[in-house]
Amino acid sequence: MAAHGLRLAMLAGVAAALWAKGSGVTFSHDVAPVLYHHCATCHHAGAVAPFPLITYADAARRADLIAAVTANRYMPPWLPAAPRFAGERRLTDAEIALLARWAAAGAPEGDPAETPPAPHFPEGWSLGAPDLEAEIPSPFQVPAEGPDLYRCFSVRLPHHAQHYVRAIEIRPGDPKVVHHALLFQDVTGTARKRDAGSGYDCFGTPGFLPARGLGGWTPGSGAITMLPGIAETLYAEADLVIQVHYHPTGRPETDRTRLALYYTSEKPRRHLIDVGLTSNRIDIPPGARDFRVTDHFTLPVDVDLLGIIPHAHYIARDMLGYAVLPDGTRRTLIHIPDWNFNWQEQYRYSAPIRLPSGTRVEMEFTYDNSEANPRNPNHPPRRVIYGPASTDEMAGLHLQVAPARESELEELDQAIWGKMMRMLGGGVYRQPEK
Ligand code: HEC
Numbered sequence: 345m346a347a348h349g350l351r352l353a354m355l356a357g358v359a360a361a362l363w364a365k366g367s368g369v370t371f372s373h374d375v376a377p378v379l380y381h382h383c384a385t386c387h388h389a390g391a392v393a394p395f396p397l398i399t400y401a402d403a404a405r406r407a408d409l410i411a412a413v414t415a416n417r418y419m420p421p422w423l424p425a426a427p428r429f430a431g432e433r434r435l436t437d438a439e440i441a442l443l444a445r446w447a448a449a450g451a452p453e454g455d456p457a458e459t460p461p462a463p464h465f466p467e468g469w470s471l472g473a474p475d476l477e478a479e480i481p482s483p484f485q486v487p488a489e490g491p492d493l494y495r496c497f498s499v500r501l502p503h504h505a506q507h508y509v510r511a512i513e514i515r516p517g518d519p520k521v522v523h524h525a526l527l528f529q530d531v532t533g534t535a536r537k538r539d540a541g542s543g544y545d546c547f548g549t550p551g552f553l554p555a556r557g558l559g560g561w562t563p564g565s566g567a568i569t570m571l572p573g574i575a576e577t578l579y580a581e582a583d584l585v586i587q588v589h590y591h592p593t594g595r596p597e598t599d600r601t602r603l604a605l606y607y608t609s610e611k612p613r614r615h616l617i618d619v620g621l622t623s624n625r626i627d628i629p630p631g632a633r634d635f636r637v638t639d640h641f642t643l644p645v646d647v648d649l650l651g652i653i654p655h656a657h658y659i660a661r662d663m664l665g666y667a668v669l670p671d672g673t674r675r676t677l678i679h680i681p682d683w684n685f686n687w688q689e690q691y692r693y694s695a696p697i698r699l700p701s702g703t704r705v706e707m708e709f710t711y712d713n714s715e716a717n718p719r720n721p722n723h724p725p726r727r728v729i730y731g732p733a734s735t736d737e738m739a740g741l742h743l744q745v746a747p748a749r750e751s752e753l754e755e756l757d758q759a760i761w762g763k764m765m766r767m768l769g770g771g772v773y774r775q776p777e778k
Contacts, residue, residue: 369446370454371400378439379403380463382420385564388465391519392563392591398462404451411447414440421687423680430692431565469513471567474604476501478584479517482542486521486590486597492686493592494734496546498535499584499603508575510608512568514561514586517600523589524688525601526550526560529582536583543588547734548657550585557618557653557742558584560690567604571650571696573613574746578605589688614750616650619643619743619760621665621707622767626730626737628659628713630722635711637739643703644759646748648696652678655740658685658719659728662710665741670702677705677743684719698748707741 369375379387379397387397396402403410413419420433435443446452480497516522530536534552538544544551558576559568570576588601623637654663665677678691699705713725721735722728728737747753 369442369449370452370458371403371446372454372456372458374442374454375403375446376400376459378435378442380460382433382435382439384463385465386420388463391465392523400453400456400459404453407447407451411444414443421684423682423684423687423689424678424691425681426676426679428694430694432694433564469515469567469604471511471513471569471604471606474513475507475607476503476605477602478605479600479602480543480586480588481539483517483598483600484542484588484590486518486592486599488594488596489592491592492523493590494545494547494587495543495590496535496539496550496585496587497543497601498530498539499586500536501578501582501584504580506580507578507605507607508610508612509558509578509605510570510575510610511606512559513566513604514559515602515604516561516588517602518597519563520593521590521597521599522561522601523591523686524560524562525589526587526688526690527558527603528585528587529558529578530585531579531582533583535585546587548655548732548738550587551732552585557690560688562687562689567606573610574616574650575608575610575612576616577612589686591686614746615753616744616746617753617756617760619705619745620764621705621741621743623707623709623739624730626711626728626739628711628728628737630725630727631714633712633714633716634661635713636708637711638706638708639739639741640704640706641760641763643699643701643705643745643756645701645752645756647699647745647756648748649677649693649699649743649745650696651690651692651744653690653740653742653744654678654680654683655688655738655742656683656685656709656711657734657737658721659711659713659717659737660685660709660739661712661717663741664706664708665743666706666708667699668704668706670700678741696746699745705743707739709739709741711737 383397386393389396414435422433478499514525528550530552532552586601619641621639623639625637628635660683663680663683667675667677713728715725747756
């Protein structure tokens, strides 16, 4: 009994010593599961990241870099600091500490037999055979070098009937060059006029209004499924428009991004509406570090907030969206402390957020046009004004809401139109003179 207790105590002592040195952590047992779960979607052969993180050799030679980029939360790329979103790419503090201990211990491999099976990335559509499959009309050539490209492609649909869409999946043709893709429907015919066969340049917005967003793709995201009863309506006269962000890889690449739509015959019981907070009072002097724009809207009816889409260009720094409830409580809807135009996403809440009638939703964006902003494209900084070009800035925060009672849809719609008209009437959409 005593000997047994002594042995246990010795074992515990050895374990503690190993733990303290960090050498208890191995690739096979501890690190591989973290990499496979949080990194491999982008870090596998043929995916967007510049190298795979699958084998021991892949990871070991970059152990210190892995520790560094996870400690400062540069990887995995995930911009919002708050609140909780579905599909969040964030490591826990414990996972970050584990990667740091592993690197500090000299990246030990451990027993290869303990390594979990490498993740598998299926080629086909994740929800099975779609009702409609489409692709950009012709393969798009991405040059080896040069700036990132933002290209819109008009995709004509074979049918002329209205459909309710219950799910959407977008798949890049060549995931090495596709940074993200956004899907819109265009009922104005603009995109089909501008697209002469190989797309058209469309930095920022696709160039038409109203551009009803239908979701998007970023590395690692799968199919987008609508909530039950809230299908999207695809209008009979609509063209689909895909905006693709290409990041040259150093070699010429060819992409043909595809998409799949899944229909439902069930008529939506509730409708999604876009509450757009925006401002064009943007005229930022060179060197200004905290130029701020705001907008707000008071909800006339109870709504469920399902998702949120922030939009700005390069020098936006801090993006804040919040709600002030009728009882005065303040609730953060999104906070991105260090915006990066390279990672534009459409965020979806893990559960809908009920906002009662009388809630005031607020947008507050801050721009840093100084030399200290590492993403400022201008050296030295120059005056930046409102506009759609990459050298201009924008401010947009789109709240995807569904009225709690479908009977109040019209009232919400009217209020949103009223807001837009007031902006137009106030000349707010006029660009400052260059
Ligand atoms: C959503 C896609 C995505 C995920 C998930 C992701 N990465 Fe990356 N990673 C990239 C891209 C793209 C780059 C290259 C461009 C860049 O540095 O931003 C990169 C670059 C890196 C680099 C090189 C950084 C440098 O300074 O050269 C390291 C190291 C890295 N990733 C580690 C990780 C680790 C570890 C994880 C998981 C904990 C991870 N990444 C998850 C997309 C991703």
